[in-house]
Amino acid sequence: MNLHIVPARTGLHWAMQGVRTFWRQPLAMSGLFFLFMASVSIVSMVPFVGGALAxxxxxxxxxxxxxxTQTAVQGKFPMPSVLFVALKAGPQRKTMFHLGGWYALLFLGLMVVSMLADGGTFAKVYFGGSPMTPEVVNTESFQAALWISMVLYIPVSMMFWHAPALVYWHGLPAGKSLFFSLVACWRNLKAFSVYVLVWIGIFTGSGIVALLVASALGDAELMMPILMPMGLMVTAMFLTSILFTVQSCFTPPAHPDANSHTPPSMD
Structure with a gap:
């Protein structure tokens, strides 16, 4: 496994690859994204520990x-079962749960830190324990907790960006996968900065389109019904693009593993 340093413009390429691949199988990728959200929602309903398990x-x-995404790139229709491939019996499943445990621990840790700013209001809103109202959101303490959480989540996101792929396709233990993911994101910070800016532009553009359509129809209340499906579709495109960041940053394994899905190629 070798780490590659890519130019800044590669960030735009990653995003565009995600969009193009999504439109190869739009129904499948949209359906898998909804299944993704539904799975998280169902698990989060488990009493007491649901939020952590999610x-x-x-x-x-x-x-x-x-x-x-890899299946779609190969011109095949990804079936729903592919979403749970890392949870099936295999040598990587235990390590993937270790990785998930670290993610839950770090995420809950940053939420605890945010409580120092607002006494836990932001955390309650995030986990659905308290309603999000304009009065709550506009308070200085809530805004401070929000920004603290966002800043602290950046290194957590960098650690886990490549880690699932490094565990599943490269067979790395959880700790090493987190380290190499962090290093890859840091060494390719320019490309990832462009990547993030492109997606911010795409999400913002979808909001502007929803506003223009609602205005053209003469009903401002239509904006949210238009924006929600557009936002979900763009989010599915974003998730589709993640694979291409892994392909560019790491050389694929020399030998395929025993999993039914082949490791990502650099093509």
Whole structure:
């Protein structure tokens, strides 16, 4: 496994590859994204520990979206079962749960830190324990907790960006996968900065389109019914693009593993 340093413009290429691949199998990728969200929602309903369990399975489900993208790149229709491929019996399943455990621990840790700013209001809103109202959102303490969480989540996101793929396709232990993912994101920070800016532009553009359509129809209340499906579709495109960041940053394994899904190629 070798780490590659890519130019900044590669970030745009990653995003565009995600969009193009999504439109190769739009029904499948949209359906898998909805299944992704439904799985997290159902698990989160487990009494007492549901929120933590939902965090634990997120890396595995993210790997499932990468595997689905790889299937779409190969011109095949990704079946729903591909989303759970990392949770099936195999040498990587235990490590994937270890990875999920670290994600839950770090995420809950940053939420605890955010409580120092607002006494836990932001955390309650995030986990659905308190309603999100304009009065709550506009308070200085809530805004401070929000920004603290966002800043602290950046290194967590960098650690887990490539980690599921490094565990599943490269067979790395959880700790090493987190380290190499962090290094890859840092060494390719320019490309990832462009990548993030492109997706911010795409999400913003979808909001502007929804506003223009609602205005053209003469009913401002139509904006949200238009924006929601557009936002979900763009989010599915974003998840589809993650695989291409892994392909560019790491050389694929020299030998395919025993999993039913082949490791990502550099093509």
């Amino acid at each position: 965090l634990v399975i997120l890396p595995a489900l993210t790997l499932g979206m990468m595997a689905a």
